[in-house]
Amino acid sequence: MAIRARHQLGADAARVLLLNASTLTLEYTAARGFTTALQGFTVRLGEELSGRVALTRQPLSIPDLQHVLVSPPWREMLNKHQLMAYYAAPIIANGKVLGVLEVLHRQPFEPSSVWLELFELLISQAAIAVDNAGLFRALEHTTLELRFAYEETIEGWARALDLRDHETEGHSRRVTELTVRLCQHLGLPAEQLVDVRRGALLHDIGKMGVPDAILLKPDKLTPEEWNKMKQHPRFAVELLSSIKFLRPALDIPQYHHEK
Known part of the structure; x- marks a missing residue:
């Protein structure tokens, strides 16, 4: 976006700053025309020129x-x-300020009406791109949370089985660690x-279907x-x-006693 803005608008430099809603600061994202690195550059809302643009939405x-x-x-x-x-100008999508x-x-420089129309077009494209990227990150975060929930559920089932049979407590975890290490070694x-x-x-886990009288029989x-x-x-x-x-993982519970 900074490259396009600089080139299409005939500017000597361009910057894109995105709003961090948690810290209420604008964070440097991309720039062209600056020889000094801008990584880590932040602006609070209402401060500096870009902060005023974001706060006033004008x-x-x-x-x-x-x-x-x-x-x-x-x-x-x-x-x-x-x-x-x-x-x-502020980058706005769905009524929310995303950046500047x-x-x-x-x-x-005094912008002409044609120049302003082109700038508005670039801003609209930037808003769509930033909004889509935010939706993708949100989806990625949700997917990651769901995967963590899956893994925690599986570990809970394994712990429940170990607690049912105190003689094999920790067995599932030890087997898992050894199996994963072996498979890593195999590439x-x-x-x-x-x-x-x-x-x-x-x-x-199939031992859940075995009666206690058999599973725990001394x-x-x-x-x-x-x-x-x-x-x-x-x-x-x-x-x-x-x-x-879990279907791709079924071979191990199904065949782990095969020789």
Whole structure:
């Protein structure tokens, strides 16, 4: 956006600052025409020229900056790059201020009606781009939160199984750690390791279908009881196969006793 603004508007420099709604500050996002790095540059709402533009939600045109009060660091930047004229407007989408687009010239400048129409077009495009990027980040954040919820649920099931059988407490976690390390050593890609971890955590989940009288029996199991115990991989498949995101992990609970 800064590149397009500078080129299409015939400006000597351009900056895009986006609003951080949590800190109520404008943060440098992109710039062209400045030789000094602007990373970390922030402006509070209502302060500096860009902060006033964001707060008032109105464009600001200053044909000659020489007689305008600005902060010493900004004045130093203007003098260093010999920038004199300033025009900025808020980037607004769905009624919300998202940031500010600034363009600067090295000569006194009065925008024409054609120039202003082009600037408005660029601002509209910037608003759409920034808004879409924000929606994508929000979706990405929601997806990440949902994935964390999945993982916490799986770990809860594994802990519940371990607590049911105190003799194997911590077994699911230990098996998972060893399985993931082994698969990493074998070079499995990260996306497959996710399913490996889930499958390892739930490898004994089918024991939920085994009665306590058998699972917790202190004495030797009878042949009938062993047959029931050996069915826990099948119970795991019956329990988990209807859960779509766990289907790629089902091989481990289903076949972990195969030789």
